[in-house]
Amino acid sequence: MIHVENFSKKFDQRIAVDNLSLHIGKGEIFGLLGPNGAGKTTTIRVLTMLTQPTVGTITIDGCEIGHNRQCIKAVIGVVPQHFNLDIELTAWENLELHGRLHHMPSEIRKQRIADLLEYVELSDRANDMVQKFSGGMKRRLMIARALLHQPKVLFLDEPTVGLDPQVRRRLWELIRRLKSEGLTVLLTTHYIEEAESLCQRVAILEQGKLIALDTPAVLCERLGAYAVEWDEEDGLKTKFFADRMVASEFASTLTTTTTLRRTNLEDAFVELTGRKVVG
């Protein structure tokens, strides 16, 4: 569905994305992972044609960026990181504007707005000004807006940033439902557990470069399925083991407080990048 070949983006002398190649299949939830400034948002902005690539070939649903702009606009839905709803309009009017901009016929537009407001549980707030909405409500409305014209690909840029845990989990459920309906989803996040919970495959970016691309399970297995953590004077130490018994035996040799647990995607990230993910 999405093919990115040798894509780079430069801003003056700074390289934001360096020679990125990705292939994302139909119906896949794919995560772009990395700390702030890794190039995730730049990648999304190029894929959604808000900025142009410096070099590289990008095709979405067979349409090439730079050659067939209108074709791509019809098949993509975008939920940006910032709340870019029109605060001078109501929830319904925001969706109505989007539907009109995408040339949806009046009857279909009205029906779909009503359906999507119900889908994101905002039907009772349809006629309220979005300025009064909480962060979670705004994000849900933005997802409804992005889905209104029935896109084939949904781009979600940090969809749960700044939201409380309950709202985050409700959004995860919503994103899983989208996948079950056959939508391809590309999401960026710097919350590792979010990528682990939602994505079939993740790409890890570090300073604009792709440093790993695989399923979360494979990335974890490369380290070993089990991790032992213990405190030392110079900080927290972690060692990985393929076998639980071997990990347990190692833990028993330590004299400080130790933790034996399953390896997670954050461990893989730390090992690959040499640092913790920070917000």
Place this chain on the structure above:
Amino acid sequence: MLYDIWTVFWREWLVLQRRIGRFILSRMVSPVLYLVAFGWGLGRSIQVSQGSYLDFIVPGIIALNSMNISFNSVGSPLNMSRLYHKTLEEYLIAPIGSLAFVIGKVLAGALRGLISSVLIIALAYAFGANLLINGWFLLALALNCLVFASMALVAAMTMSSHEDMANFNTYMLLPMSFLCATFFVPDHLPVALKWIIQLLPLTHASYALRAIATNGAVPILSFLMMSIYILLFIGVGVWLMEKVRE
């Protein structure tokens, strides 16, 4: 493309409808002050060749007020939309052309300028002014509104902060408000300054509105100059909309 223009305009119309009362009241303050200060106050002791000073300045006040309203209806909201609210992105990722967006925004800004001008004309009659209002007068007024709504679009797409927009107002619109044949004819100014003033769009709006309101003359040159400005600003606006993706 017409449908896309209507969509962009429709959004602005929706917002205007919601605050039409506040819009009308707030837009009446400065023209009333101008009419009181320059018409009733200072104007009583001034005679101009065309008759009363009130009759002389009303076309100038209409020109400068329609300039301010049209400019500010597009300039600040679009600049905020581009830099802070990021709502411009909703239009950039939609399958509509840059020209449709530019025309829709400019028409909506011009409409606000026209509504406020109708109010000033009504106020001017209430203050006792004598004006000839005909189709040519309305055309000149509409052209002036379009000039400054399109200029605002260019400014909004160029200025990199809200403060820069305010500075644009201070350095461009404010001098034009006073110098472009609004309150006096610039014939006695130094030649170089007079030539610069003759090139500015508001001067042609003041000339055209005054000539029509006073004796029904049709100032073709002023119409032409304003039309050139509109085409120029719309062309630059479309180019800036395309360039914003780079």
